[in-house]
Amino acid sequence: MWFWNVVTDAVSLVLMTWRSIRDKIWAPGLTIPEPCYVLDLVLKVVYCNNRLRILDFLFEHFFSYGLFRYEDKVYVTDVKYCQAVIHKSDKGGEKYLSNSPLGGSFLGSSNKSPETRRSIAAIFRKSNMEEKGLLMIKDIEKMIKMISKSTKINVNEITLKLALDIVGHVLIDLDLEALDGKRDEILGCMMTILHKAYALGEITYDSKEFVRANETFDKLTNNILEDALSSDEARPSVNLPQLLQRTCGFDEAKDNLKLFLMAGSETTAATIPVVLHVLASRPDIQMKLQTEADEFVEILRKAPGSIPPKLDSAMKEVLRVYPIAPFISRRTDSDLHLGAVHVPTGTDLRIFIWGIHRSSFMWKDSKDFKPDRFLNLQSSTNNQSYFWIPFGAGSRICIGQHMAWVELRLVLTFLLHHFTFFTIPETPELQFCVDWxxxxxxxxxxxxxxxxTRLP
Known part of the structure; x- marks a missing residue:
């Protein structure tokens, strides 16, 4: 690998020199730079055609230009350009979700998004999610009892079940009993669609397996929605399914419920395993966070909105080094000028969060996990600014961000209070795939x- 690093550095230097001379002579700052055929070929060989790692390299390579083109997308690197794109170009996911079960949700339609988001926004308020923390704790304690019987665990599997149960109790007012093994069918459909098809590319969208999983997921979501709407009089407050049905009718409510079942479960179940893998690999850091967890576990039982500062900083740092959302999609609906560069109507733009969070131009020791980084940033006297957007930004910022923060904080505090995690021969290296x-x-x-299990 060191040989290929030398090759890419050499190619990069030559191309940067040539590009600098070319731009000064012909079109200074007026063109969107992109890797030439040679550099693209070298990168694909070095990084085994891993697009995430290629874009990580290109982000640093083109950082000084503020943006670059790769394949048919324009990736934005400059913070001011990013903010302009977020606020001036609001079209997003509808172009990319034509084969997805989420294509009919408000995520897949810019026309439906504002009205639907407004109708359900109150449910996702920070204060409401903190109040719902007590429901989350009951599910977490149920998971802890299951883990206490084991000497090793599949973190992805058990946290996915936990996340689905939390979605059921917090958003739908149903006990989905996923931890009891009663929702394995819907979880299997979700993993087939999101992992095998979209992230790993093991099956195609027109394959029998994908079509069957999609149809089954639709049927099971339909059943959950009917159950959630069937006994309104027994519920003390209006829940998410009721608001969705009132706003857009049963069929669209079902499409939107798919979004919350998938996104509300999958993102949590992708983040917690990464956090625990990092801590298992760094027992010194895990021990410090366990000490804090011991102090906060009873505080969180009484006030789920409380924030353990060291854990909070460590979680932010994990989402900096390994952001769960690698980019924000936008599509220009009119001409846009980013600096001196003209970006024409209909251009697919991406604010590349993965590159921004890991850039050596923006962060000191950018690829290193430093759990106290955000504690130090908050207490810094030089008012260092940073661009950290793990949940997106603008009008399409993740509507479930407050729920995610409360859930992550509670799950990790209780897990670290009860258990010590460590790597074993079956533990894989931390590598990533992307659902683009x-x-x-x-x-x-x-x-x-x-x-x-830790001793009392």
Missing amino acids: EHAVVHPDKDIILGVR
Whole structure:
């Protein structure tokens, strides 16, 4: 690998020199740079055609230009350009979700998005999610009892079940009993669609397996929605399915419920395994966070919105080094000028969060996991600014971000209070695959960790 690193550095230097001379003579700052055929070929060989790693390299390579083109997308590197794109170009996922079960949700339609988001926004308010923390804790404690019987666990599998149960209790007012093994069919459909088809590319969208999983997922979501709407009088407050049906009718409510079942479960179940893998690999850091968890676990039982500062900083740092959403999609609906560069109507733009969070131009020791980084940033006297957007930004910022933060904080505090996690021979290296259609990064293999119950 060192040989290929030398080759790419040499090619990069030559091309940067040539590009600098070319731009000064012909078109200074007026063109969108892109890698030439030679550099593209070298990168594909070096990185085994891994697009995420190629874009990571190109982000640094073209950083000074503010943007670059790769394949048929324009990736934005400059912070001011990113902010302009976020606020001036609002079209997003509808172009990319034509084969997805989420194509009929408000995520897949810019026309439906504002009205639907407004109708359900109150449910996702920070204060409401913190109040729902007590429901989350009950599910977390149920998972802890299951883990306590094991010496090793598949973190992806058990946290996916937990996340689905939390979605059921917090958003739908149903006990889905996924931890009891009663939702394995819908979870299997989700993994077939999101992992085998979109992230790993093992099956195609027109394959029998994908079509069958899609149809089954639609049927099971239909059943969940009917159950959630069937006994309104027994519920003390209006829930998400009721609001969705009132806003857009049963069929669209079902399409939107698919979004919350998938996104509400999958992103949490992709983040927690990464956090625990990092901590299992760094027992010194895990021990410090366990000490804090011991102090906060009873505080969180009484006030789920409380924030353990060291854990909070560590979670932010994990989402910096390994952001679960690698980019934000936008499509220009009119001509846009980014600096001196003219971006024509209909251009597919991506704010490349993965590159921004990991850029050596923006962060000191950018690829290193430093759990106290955000504690230090908050206490810094030089007011260092940073661009950290793990949940997106603008009008399409993740509507479930407050739910995700409360859930992650509670799950990790309780897990670290009860258990010590460590790597074992079955533990894979931390590598990633990307669902480019839904903009989600996953570990490419399930995270298997050893687990040991801590003494009181």
